[in-house]
Amino acid sequence: MSSETGIAIGSEPLSASIKRLLLDRIVNGDYGPGERIVESRLAKELEISQSPVREALRDLAAMGMVEIESRRGARVRQPTAKELRDVSEVRSEIDALAARLAAPRLSADAMEELRTAHSDMTACLEAKDYVGMTEADANFHRIIARESGNEAVERVFSQLEPFARTFITLTSPDVELGGILRQHGGILDALMDKDAGLAAERARAHQLSVRDAFFDDSGAVEEFLNGSDH
Amino acid sequence: MSSETGIAIGSEPLSASIKRLLLDRIVNGDYGPGERIVESRLAKELEISQSPVREALRDLAAMGMVEIESRRGARVRQPTAKELRDVSEVRSEIDALAARLAAPRLSADAMEELRTAHSDMTACLEAKDYVGMTEADANFHRIIARESGNEAVERVFSQLEPFARTFITLTSPDVELGGILRQHGGILDALMDKDAGLAAERARAHQLSVRDAFFDDSGAVEEFLNGSDH
DNA sequence: TGGCGAGGAATGGCCGACAAACTGCAGGGA
DNA sequence: TCCCTGCAGTTTGTCGGCCATTCCTCGCCA
Numbered sequence: 001m002s003s004e005t006g007i008a009i010g011s012e013p014l015s016a017s018i019k020r021l022l023l024d025r026i027v028n029g030d031y032g033p034g035e036r037i038v039e040s041r042l043a044k045e046l047e048i049s050q051s052p053v054r055e056a057l058r059d060l061a062a063m064g065m066v067e068i069e070s071r072r073g074a075r076v077r078q079p080t081a082k083e084l085r086d087v088s089e090v091r092s093e094i095d096a097l098a099a100r101l102a103a104p105r106l107s108a109d110a111m112e113e114l115r116t117a118h119s120d121m122t123a124c125l126e127a128k129d130y131v132g133m134t135e136a137d138a139n140f141h142r143i144i145a146r147e148s149g150n151e152a153v154e155r156v157f158s159q160l161e162p163f164a165r166t167f168i169t170l171t172s173p174d175v176e177l178g179g180i181l182r183q184h185g186g187i188l189d190a191l192m193d194k195d196a197g198l199a200a201e202r203a204r205a206h207q208l209s210v211r212d213a214f215f216d217d218s219g220a221v222e223e224f225l226n227g228s229d230h
Numbered sequence: 231m232s233s234e235t236g237i238a239i240g241s242e243p244l245s246a247s248i249k250r251l252l253l254d255r256i257v258n259g260d261y262g263p264g265e266r267i268v269e270s271r272l273a274k275e276l277e278i279s280q281s282p283v284r285e286a287l288r289d290l291a292a293m294g295m296v297e298i299e300s301r302r303g304a305r306v307r308q309p310t311a312k313e314l315r316d317v318s319e320v321r322s323e324i325d326a327l328a329a330r331l332a333a334p335r336l337s338a339d340a341m342e343e344l345r346t347a348h349s350d351m352t353a354c355l356e357a358k359d360y361v362g363m364t365e366a367d368a369n370f371h372r373i374i375a376r377e378s379g380n381e382a383v384e385r386v387f388s389q390l391e392p393f394a395r396t397f398i399t400l401t402s403p404d405v406e407l408g409g410i411l412r413q414h415g416g417i418l419d420a421l422m423d424k425d426a427g428l429a430a431e432r433a434r435a436h437q438l439s440v441r442d443a444f445f446d447d448s449g450a451v452e453e454f455l456n457g458s459d460h
Numbered sequence: 461t462g463g464c465g466a467g468g469a470a471t472g473g474c475c476g477a478c479a480a481a482c483t484g485c486a487g488g489g490a
Numbered sequence: 491t492c493c494c495t496g497c498a499g500t501t502t503g504t505c506g507g508c509c510a511t512t513c514c515t516c517g518c519c520a
Contacts, residue, residue, distance in 0.1 A: 062292035
């Protein structure tokens, strides 16, 4: 389960719960691209005040998931195909750096985590559980980012990661997911061999192949390409 | 002038003005590292309500300039030397990517901007105007990021850039600033030759040399290294 | 003497309300 | 017919206030 209607989780601030709720709705496509999110309306729907909603929207704007124009409100950011490519391109460098840094310092525990994430993903693919697969996929890369020991890498990664989720949600059946798994396997192998250079190169190639998928495999994404090119 | 006491600028939201004000105070060192920023106190000082202050703090937290703990308030983030190194390392990849992408598509206007930023920086160095120099420095790199045509590069860059300013503020007289200028010159030349590979390599080397400055040149920063190394 | 719990002050989180700003539309004049 | 102007509805940005939690101090008890 990801999230139903319930919001409160323990003593966590309301705004954080709302942020997660909105993120879920966005990456799952409940909110259409470009759709407007009205603070007061959402507040009424959730039976809370405007303030926490406002804060959640600000956080999402900082992540780039929504766009806020002064005095004109927030709307779900529709990443153009170009932007998703842009993000993948940056990810190719970030993930390569992460892999290079992580390789020599991977603990046995972390390797175990990576193997688990990888087999989770394999299982999800066989079960055709694409949502679960995106989560496992994100997890795989997140572990590497964390194990890089570089806080800036972690932060940048977590900012860019939601875009990847949007991608897979949009293109799920079209993309050759088995290829992603194989690439992950290659990265995993290189990391276990503590071959930093190879791991970095494979991580980079992986993201670049994701980038290129936006052209070839996905008709669904292409329709977003509305004059964003110069 | 950067900002005095006045806050309002045109019809811009209050929170944005406050954000700039706080950023100024932080990078200029008016707020000590780790110092607490109390919402109600600041609101009273500026004779406004809590809400815009709160929002500004949230924005700064998203940038990593302050740290907010739930129910425990905000404090100025003190980047450890390790973290500044981390950021520089990420920047080395981001800036290299930016330079590589920008090289083949640089317009004449953009090149002119770059030359201007470079000579501004030179002038500031001669005038020993270190604050102006940080601004010109930031500008130089920002132009390249913008001209990369990759929105994700731009966004990530703008998130990481304030850390660099902290760096120079902290280390101003200690670092061999002339070296930075020479490196900028090298990047500029490569860009004008539209040599993407060379520009990228020089941009990367530039940031890595910044990273290494945290060890050699600055005693002021070293005191922050409190067990953050593993 | 030292640890521990009660009590008070400080402060963040959330609320409900309101004014200013923006949007869209209708009506009048060129 | 087209553009400018005024009006009404909607929504943001800001306000002031209240409650709950956290932090700190002080007195109690072992």
